[in-house]
Amino acid sequence: MNARLKMTASRRRLVSLLISISPALILIGALFLLPLLRLIQLSTTDAYPKPSEVLTFENYAEIFARAFHLTSLVTSLELAVVVTVITAVLGYPLAYYLVRSTSRYKALILLAIISPLLISVVVRSIGWLILLGREGVVNQLLLSLGLVSEPLQLLYNFMTVVVGEVNILMPFMVLSLTTSLSQIPRSLEEGASVMGAGAVQRFLRVTLPLSAPGLISGAMLVFILTMGSYVTPQMLGGGKVNVITTDIYSRMMVDFDWPMGAALSVVTLLLTLSVVVVMSRIQSRLMGGMTR
Amino acid sequence: MSQEMLSTTLPPATVPARRGRAGKRRATPRMLGLYAAVMALLSALPLLILIPVSLNPKPVVGFPEGGLSLAWYVKVFEGTNFPEAFLTSFLVGIVSTGISLIAGSLAAWGLTRNRFKGVALVEAFLLSPLLLARIVYGIAMLIVLTQFGLIRTTSGLIVAHAVIVMPYVVRIVGSTLLGIPKSLEEAAAVLGAGQVRTFARITFPLLRPGLIAATIFGFITSFDEFTMTVFLVGAQTRTLPVEIFRYAELIVDPSVAALSVMLILGTLVAVIVLERTLGLEKVLKA
Amino acid sequence: MNAASIRLNSVSKSFGPDVHAVQDVSLTIEPGSLVTLLGPSGSGKTTILRSIAGFEDISSGEILIDGESIAATPTHRRQLGMVAQDYALFPHMTVRDNLAFGIRSSRRARRERSRLSSGQVAERVDRMLALVGLDGFQARRPQQLSGGQKQRVALARALVTDPRVLLLDEPFAALDKHLREQLQIEVRRIQQEVGITTVFVTHDQGEALSMSDHVAVLNRGRLEQYATPLEIYDEPATRFVAEFVGRINLLDGVVASGNAGRTDVVLADGSRIALEGGRETPAGERVQLSVRPERIRLTHASERHDDGLNTIMGVVKTVVYLGDRIDVTMNTIVGEIAANVPRDRSGDTEFADGDHVRIQFAYGAGTVLPDLLPS
Numbered sequence: 001m002n003a004r005l006k007m008t009a010s011r012r013r014l015v016s017l018l019i020s021i022s023p024a025l026i027l028i029g030a031l032f033l034l035p036l037l038r039l040i041q042l043s044t045t046d047a048y049p050k051p052s053e054v055l056t057f058e059n060y061a062e063i064f065a066r067a068f069h070l071t072s073l074v075t076s077l078e079l080a081v082v083v084t085v086i087t088a089v090l091g092y093p094l095a096y097y098l099v100r101s102t103s104r105y106k107a108l109i110l111l112a113i114i115s116p117l118l119i120s121v122v123v124r125s126i127g128w129l130i131l132l133g134r135e136g137v138v139n140q141l142l143l144s145l146g147l148v149s150e151p152l153q154l155l156y157n158f159m160t161v162v163v164g165e166v167n168i169l170m171p172f173m174v175l176s177l178t179t180s181l182s183q184i185p186r187s188l189e190e191g192a193s194v195m196g197a198g199a200v201q202r203f204l205r206v207t208l209p210l211s212a213p214g215l216i217s218g219a220m221l222v223f224i225l226t227m228g229s230y231v232t233p234q235m236l237g238g239g240k241v242n243v244i245t246t247d248i249y250s251r252m253m254v255d256f257d258w259p260m261g262a263a264l265s266v267v268t269l270l271l272t273l274s275v276v277v278v279m280s281r282i283q284s285r286l287m288g289g290m291t292r
Numbered sequence: 293m294s295q296e297m298l299s300t301t302l303p304p305a306t307v308p309a310r311r312g313r314a315g316k317r318r319a320t321p322r323m324l325g326l327y328a329a330v331m332a333l334l335s336a337l338p339l340l341i342l343i344p345v346s347l348n349p350k351p352v353v354g355f356p357e358g359g360l361s362l363a364w365y366v367k368v369f370e371g372t373n374f375p376e377a378f379l380t381s382f383l384v385g386i387v388s389t390g391i392s393l394i395a396g397s398l399a400a401w402g403l404t405r406n407r408f409k410g411v412a413l414v415e416a417f418l419l420s421p422l423l424l425a426r427i428v429y430g431i432a433m434l435i436v437l438t439q440f441g442l443i444r445t446t447s448g449l450i451v452a453h454a455v456i457v458m459p460y461v462v463r464i465v466g467s468t469l470l471g472i473p474k475s476l477e478e479a480a481a482v483l484g485a486g487q488v489r490t491f492a493r494i495t496f497p498l499l500r501p502g503l504i505a506a507t508i509f510g511f512i513t514s515f516d517e518f519t520m521t522v523f524l525v526g527a528q529t530r531t532l533p534v535e536i537f538r539y540a541e542l543i544v545d546p547s548v549a550a551l552s553v554m555l556i557l558g559t560l561v562a563v564i565v566l567e568r569t570l571g572l573e574k575v576l577k578a
Numbered sequence: 579m580n581a582a583s584i585r586l587n588s589v590s591k592s593f594g595p596d597v598h599a600v601q602d603v604s605l606t607i608e609p610g611s612l613v614t615l616l617g618p619s620g621s622g623k624t625t626i627l628r629s630i631a632g633f634e635d636i637s638s639g640e641i642l643i644d645g646e647s648i649a650a651t652p653t654h655r656r657q658l659g660m661v662a663q664d665y666a667l668f669p670h671m672t673v674r675d676n677l678a679f680g681i682r683s684s685r686r687a688r689r690e691r692s693r694l695s696s697g698q699v700a701e702r703v704d705r706m707l708a709l710v711g712l713d714g715f716q717a718r719r720p721q722q723l724s725g726g727q728k729q730r731v732a733l734a735r736a737l738v739t740d741p742r743v744l745l746l747d748e749p750f751a752a753l754d755k756h757l758r759e760q761l762q763i764e765v766r767r768i769q770q771e772v773g774i775t776t777v778f779v780t781h782d783q784g785e786a787l788s789m790s791d792h793v794a795v796l797n798r799g800r801l802e803q804y805a806t807p808l809e810i811y812d813e814p815a816t817r818f819v820a821e822f823v824g825r826i827n828l829l830d831g832v833v834a835s836g837n838a839g840r841t842d843v844v845l846a847d848g849s850r851i852a853l854e855g856g857r858e859t860p861a862g863e864r865v866q867l868s869v870r871p872e873r874i875r876l877t878h879a880s881e882r883h884d885d886g887l888n889t890i891m892g893v894v895k896t897v898v899y900l901g902d903r904i905d906v907t908m909n910t911i912v913g914e915i916a917a918n919v920p921r922d923r924s925g926d927t928e929f930a931d932g933d934h935v936r937i938q939f940a941y942g943a944g945t946v947l948p949d950l951l952p953s
Contacts, residue, residue, distance in 0.1 A: 010635045019398075020399060020402030025417070028421065034436070093324060093328075096324070098328070101328070103325060111572075112333070113335050114576060115336065118516075120518065120532075120555070122536050122540075123533075126342070127341050128338045171576070228425025228428070230519045248431065252434065262435070265427070272425060473664060478660075481633075482631055482656075483679060484657070484684030485683040
């Protein structure tokens with residue numbers, strides 16, 4: 001009888017909490033955390049599936065020793081930086097428009113901008129291929145207008161990959177900026193105008209600093225996602241733009257050098273992780289400065 | 293003014309543009325609107341271009357000349373692996389979303405209804421798949437599924453997709469739950485309703501829009517997944533994005549455009565449902 | 579009617595090792611009475627209410643309803659009614675369904691009760707809505723109601739299940755002043771009409787005094803005083819109660835002689851104040867003399883004055899006109915004193931800064947509090 005009586009409100013709550021979160025914890029623990037640990041373990045072996053029993057960091061040594069791997073890593077970083085900067089510059093006015101505009105077409109514009117979140121990047125890449133291919137729509141147009149005599153090579157270079165990435169990652173930048181911008185009361189900007197600030201000053205002194213957290217988290221997301229993206233560099237780069245992800249793919253699925261593929265993955269993981277840490281440091285410092 | 297300060301979402305798009313006497317007091321400058329329209333058009337262009345191409349009667353990837361044809365739409369269903377791949381994607385999407393919906397909703401409920409010390413930690417753990425590059429997770433799963441003989445199987449795809457989808461469910465359902473005041477559940481209890489009746493009559497009906505949104509967004513996420521999936525599929529278990537990718541590696545013809553148009557239309561329907569339930573923006577920002 | 583008694587026996591509640599929300603509170607609530615838990619935020623009043631409801635466990639002590647401990651009874655079997663601060667109306671149900679929800683739920687909880695037909699349910703809903711003056715609102719949704727209407731629906735929903743105890747958690751906090759006063763009267767009327775034992779939580783002392791049979795004043799988790807509103811106001815047991823309920827003047831002094839029925843207090847300046855009634859206090863004890871501002875009689879020093887009253891001389895510092903009354907603060911040799919006096923048209927009650935005034939109050943108008951440090 002006492003056992004039943006002890007079923008007090010807090011104990012009932014604890015039981016229901018444990019029951020409710022355990023399936024998800026088991027799912028993520030067993031199917032996410034464990035595979036990751038296994039990946040890290042595999043990256044420190046010399047062969048798959050029959051490694052010698054010794055722990056080795058040879059793969060990591062090789063990654064930094066051999067120029068080939070570094071090029072793909074450097075290209076990835078370059079790509080991520082360029083894409084992040086361009087999305088920020090192009091996305092900021094877009095986000096500002098979406099927050100402040102009262103146009104009836106706004107919903108349509110929003111839908112077009114965020115469509116990459118809803119349609120597979122493969123489908124979108126097909127669209128780019130059709131647009132930019134040698135016999136693609138753009139070349140057809142240029143030829144028929146007589147602007148060029150030979151079809152241009154628009155695909156399979158760094159800039160095409162940049163365009164594709166900017167396109168699919170723009171929603172992340174815009175959504176994180178609108179969240180931030182919509183929290184700025186318009187009265188603040190109006191207040192600045194009343195005090196005689198011009199449009200540029202108003203932007204630099206009021207709007208930009210207040211939206212900085214959104215800008216940084218957007219940049220962080222775009223950077224991470226570019227580093228990890230595979231479809232766009234592969235389909236629009238056509239083998240000519242070698243980034244870390246395409247490198248990992250060929251290591252794993254062409255050369256079947258799994259320990260090396262695993263090591264490259266871990267390097268990518270650590271690299272993105274360190275970017276996250278640095279960026280969120282900057283962000284929290286900015287936020288701290290604002291509340292002070 | 294206070295309403296504006298509280299509002300964290302965009303003002304409704306149906307409000308007509310404020311036009312001052314000389315058109316000077318516009319909410320946003322005209323140039324900005326023009327810029328937004330151009331950016332939207334550029335973003336939609338790779339999708340819009342698929343429509344005319346898919347209607348081309350000739351096997352040419354370009355604007356149709358001399359009439360329109362639906363022949364390529366028919367071809368999608370004949371002589372390609374697309375229907376099979378669609379079924380694989382559909383099955384994987386439904387089952388993995390189902391699994392994540394159950395596990396994720398329960399977790400979201402537990403985390404929002406019990407504020408204890410470890411909540412933030414558990415939440416971060418459950419959301420961690422969002423931060424990891426899909427390709428890294430794909431390789432991790434490739435290694436593990438190979439070990440357990442589940443590589444290239446539908447079951448293997450399902451569990452991997454469940455992990456990808458679950459964080460979204462936790463966030464969407466969690467944010468819906470946060471919008472349901474705890475006092476409603478307490479009021480139901482005071483009125484004599486036990487936990488089951490309280491859930492069935494109060495919590496669940498209020499949660500339904502969030503569950504629908506999570507289901508649709510989860511399904512879309514699984515259905516569109518490529519970067520992780522490409523490591524896990526076999527010849528018999530290719531999902532639709534993987535099959536399209538393989539197909540396009542060999543040739544880009546109007547039939548793949550036709551397929552893409554069908555996918556876009558399907559997505560559009562899903563988007564409309566999302567907008568009607570939770571609101572698209574709320575789902576994406578959850 | 580099944581009005582229940584409630585008894586709290588040394589109830590304590592801690593959140594973690596350092597936060598003691600409620601400490602050793604004991605009190606008895608008579609069947610059919612309305613008891614207010616009054617205190618500032620953090621005083622533990624809400625925690626007590628939530629413990630009675632079963633949303634929180636108490637750390638020690640026990641809560642009895644009709645003599646039975648409710649520790650093992652989950653909320654939904656406690657047969658309570660409650661009006662929450664946000665009313666907690668179910669937004670996806672009509673007013674009718676909101677009320678019917680409780681009837682159907684408690685029917686399940688109490689198996690012995692015979693099944694009610696939907697006609698009987700509707701009849702009870704209608705009757706209850708009529709009682710709160712909202713007949714005709716059955717098909718409305720909560721979003722279509724004003725704040726006051728929501729509050730009435732919440733009250734109707736709480737009462738329609740015929741509960742043993744009604745819990746009111748700051749139900750007027752979200753309403754404007756005028757509506758609040760109107761609903762206070764109405765809630766009290768309905769409570770008395772139904773005759774239900776009611777626990778009412780508020781931080782508004784005016785609300786507490788006007789509505790309750792008994793008031794429990796809480797501060798930092800401790801019960802400071804449990805008494806009728808009049809006793810709380812006229813004879814505050816502690817300095818906290820004196821200061822929290824209404825405005826009050828507190829003057830330091832020492833008891834010169836304390837006989838039954840009469841206490842003489844010597845103030846800091848040596849003047850002697852005589853008080854009648856109240857607690858017996860031994861001579862020599864340091865005390866605080868408390869006088870409500872509205873118990874003070876104020877005259878110009880130059881005027882004729884009544885004897886037979888305690889008198890302190892002062893100089894007017896500020897004057898605030900409040901329509902029919904005046905707030906006057908004065909500097910005196912024993913400290914600042916506030917008075918709130920009626921205003922008449924004769925001009926006798928016109929005071930200005932710097933006026934010399936005579937501050938007087940009757941022997942029964944003040945009380946003596948043990949001299950505690952400010953709480």
